[in-house]
Amino acid sequence: MADKCTYRLLGWLGRILLGIVLLLNMSGKAAYAAEEADHVLYRNETTGYEVYVYDQAQVLSELDAERLAEQMKELTQYGNAVFWSVQDNPLSVSGYAEAHYLNLYGDESGILVVLDLGKERAGVYSTGRIGRAFGARERERLASSLRRSIKNGSYAPSAQVIFSRALSAVEGEFMARVTKYACNALIALILAMLINFVAVNLSSRPQWTSDSELLEATLSYFDNTEPEVEFVTTVDHYKPNTGVQVLEQLNKNPFDMRRF
């Protein structure tokens, strides 16, 4: 419990620190932006999302970078794909990833993978549509499972794993949603046809006028003398009590218990 609290507190402290760093960064924003363009390897013309690779720690060979970018391109249907490597940084890896993504693309949909060589860890941040399909839980789990391979120095494959997982997650979610819409559309269509029929049937058929309504429209006269009641006979029927009958009797007169 206490550990968790400290962890959370440190997280917040980190975020505040980060804010300060970013604020300081703002001043250098113009220069930063000019430099930024070099890292955009691809821009999806239809969606406007980008592939952004900033290999600060120089962990990727040229071939690696090409392959990775090729893979990241596919994600641009759903959001921006950013790869970032760093020798060392003062923040937590996930905090670092979040901060840099927000700085680059704000609240646009996308994913950022950072490889922190100093901590020997991968950090992932995802948001928007990609974030919905590939959320915090999945990315934490995936990042920690990749620790060993990062330690072993297989940087590019680790990043590839993360991007491909994110892609399949977002595509799966996309399919699930399409499926849901398709299912609901079919059912809604059939329901509408049937509901309409019921409505038509109720509204467009002549209603039946009851006999008492017919009688109300007549001229009527009714009179009877005081009925004379004549006793005829008594019929006795043997019928043993069952639980049900006892209950029925009780329901009729709950206060009359003498018979039982």
Next chain:
Amino acid sequence: MYECPNCNANLRFDIRTQNLLCDHCGTQMDPYAFQKERDAEEVQVQEEDYEVTVFTCPQCGGQLLSDDTTAATFCSFCGGSTILDSRISNQRRPAHIIPFQKTKEDCRKIYLKMMRRAPYAPTEMKREEYIARMRSIYIPYWVYTGEKNGRVKLSASKLARHGNHDVTQLYNIRTNLQAKYTGLAFDASEGFSDALSNAIAPFQWREARPFTPAYLSGFYADVDDVDPELYESDVSDIVGYELYKKIAEDPVCTKYTLGDVVEEMRPNKIKRELSMFPVWFLTYRNKDRVSYAVINGQTGKAAGDIPVDKGKYFLGSLLLAIPLFILLNLVISMQASTMLFLTGLLAGVCAFISVVQKKQLRAKEDYMDDKGSGRYLNLGKKEKTVLRKGARLDMTRAIALCLIMLWSIGMGIFSGSKQSAEMMQLFSLVVYSAVMLVGSHYVRVGGGRTEKPRIPLSIKDIATAIVKPAIGGGIAAIVLCVHPSWSLYYYVAAVAVTLLIGWDVMGIIDRHNLLTSRPLPQFNRRGGEEDGR
């Protein structure tokens, strides 16, 4: 024809003033003024008959009476636009008449209001030129008086429980009864369906006045051609049951359980007379079928058989599907197999509707919904006139069927996430279909005042009615049974089932349109040849 004493122009009965009115000079006349003049000369003739122009439609043989000799240009029975043949004839003189109270403008509004509830009606039915053909027709009615005078003896009982015994005490209750109901009316026109006639009933008998032909000025009247004895059993039933209810409410009688004493309560005297009641009549003709809309000319109560336009119906369904779609998206996200299961269920609903409609059509073909047609199916006496003490629905059976159905639906939907979901859904689909089939067998249609008979349908009838939804249900069942791992199969199957349902809904609408219309009438009225059918 009545002439204005002032200017000799034609007089017509004016609904607003309830007097004869001269459009030319504005003179108003009491309708009975003419009767007194003529009474002196031809008392004898007026007792039985009166002279009137009879218009006959050359297309359908339908006849309309009028005191007007100018040509009528369309027929209200078959909707045909044609000059009707006219001749002067003597007709049976009605005893009473209820004059029109609602004007054409009143009824135009009433009609449009009714049509507002029918968004899928053909556009033609809402056009002003069409509505302008609304015609005021006095429809002949048989008006009955049911009387009960004298002493009645009722058996009654009281049940008490002593220990292990049911003790029933039997009594006789006697009372002297004097009761009279005047004004139970049934249409005496073959061209007027019982269902519509009942729907615009009742006419307030208090406002009936002695008949005089002057009331017909400017109006048409229908010919009476229904045997008056036809409705006597209905009158006996209605009055008998009413008297039974009245007696049962007597403070003395409420202490007892009355036996089956309705026979004892039947009226011992039933009298009848012919009267004219006011009805606004509008005929919609579609190829070789007609539908009627009618409005009670006294009370303004409207009824109509309104067909459905298929194009409008499907467009309306598409529009309705949008909010349903949004609602479904908010509420559920279902698995492919659940969706297929649901389409199968809905196909079952279609099959059910189709079977019930088939029964309704059969009932209509047999003219069980129209006593006045004279082809009233000869049912057993028991079925025909069992006095109703509430509908004889077997509640336990109905509830059991409903529960089984709900259970099977629930099982199918909520098993969606389990391993064996498809098998459960298949099973519940089968159970559900069986329940639907049994249920549709029990549904009773047709009949009006008579206890609704069970219409026997042949296997062929049922098969043709349910073939499309059954194939749909079959596809769903097979796919659920095979349960392929690739969900695409489910979608393809569901789309196929949906298309089959759509196709079947077209058939359902066709059947609905048959039910809300009738073939062009072929009258063979008095003086014509024998009915050759």
